[in-house]
Amino acid sequence: MNDAVHSIAAKSAAPLPKSAGVTGRTNDPARTMAEILKVATHEFADKGLAGARIDEIAAATRTSKRMIYYYFGSKEGLYIAVLEESYRRVRSIESELNLExxxxxxxxxxxVGFTFDHHNGNQDYVRLVMSENMLRGQYIAQSKSIQALNVPAIRSIRDLYDRGVVEGVFRPGVDPxxxxxxxxxxxxxxxSNQYTFSQIxxxxxQDPQVLAQRRANVIDVLVRYLRA
Structure with missing residues (x-):
């Protein structure tokens, strides 16, 4: 991640400079940044990095381009921050499942049920990941936090799988x-494939009954895949 993005935490605690050119808002950097990230998430998910417009994000958040660049450094810096927040959010909720x-x-x-529900209920997250794959992961590679954010996900799977192998519930020899x-x-x-699959x-x-059956089927497939 570039130096401008790396300094976001420090800037969130700093008073907003008058040069940011924003009126009618309280000087609440953390809240402002959260609003920018929320709107930017949808903008990048909907249009991709190339198609997203900082002007539209600024207008939707009643901020300015100057303020956005002050906090995030650049359009690319904002995009990386959106990716980081999206991964942080899913891993944070996942950590509360108490799988252990x-x-x-x-x-x-x-x-599996949580992951299915999360992706279906947070479709912008899926589109962001699809977009970043189209960019061959070049911006995730610049992040200093995304890899670390995802370490607990593998650790959690390894723990439940190892316990299952010891108890004779899961077959051995599968990589977490x-x-x-x-x-x-x-x-x-x-x-990711809902529109093409539905048309073909x-x-x-997205029909509720279809979703419920699909959810049950996915869980069943993965349990059978590991079952001893």
């Missing part, structure tokens, strides 16, 4: 990263 206190199979079912990849793939598809097969993937 559940029996292994129940923990797996809980994790592969488990994570399979969970991601099966829970991602329902959002006339199968409305």
């Amino acid at each position: 206190n559940l029996p292994p199979e129940e923990a797996l079912r809980t994790l 990263i592969d488990i994570h990849a399979n969970i991601s793939a099966l829970t991602f598809f329902n959002v 097969f006339k199968h409305q993937m």
Whole structure:
């Protein structure tokens, strides 16, 4: 991550300079930055990095381009901050599932169900990840926090899987990263491919009954994949 983005935390505690050119707002940097990130998340998810416009983000948040650049350094800096916040949010919620206190199979079912629900309920997150893959991960590579944010996800899977192997519930010899990849793939598809799949097969993937059945099927596939 560039130096401008790396200094966001320090800037959030600093008084907003008069040169930011914003009127009618209280000087609440943390709140302002949160609003900018929320609007920017949808803008980048909807239009990608190239198509997103800082002018539109500024207008929607009643701020200015100058303020956005003050906090995030550049359009690319804001995009990286959006990616970081999106990953931080999902991992933060995931950490509250208390998987370590559940029996292994129940923990797996809980994790898969949560991931399915998160992706379906936060479709901008999926589109951001799709967009970053189109860019071949070049901005995630610049982040100093995203890799660390995702370490607990693999640790949690490794813990529940190892407990399952010890208890004879899961078969041995499966890489936790592969488990994570399979969970991601099966829970991602329902959002990433919903329009093409629905048009080709006339199968409305966002219908509540279809979603519920798909959710149950994905959980079942992953449990059967690991079951001893």
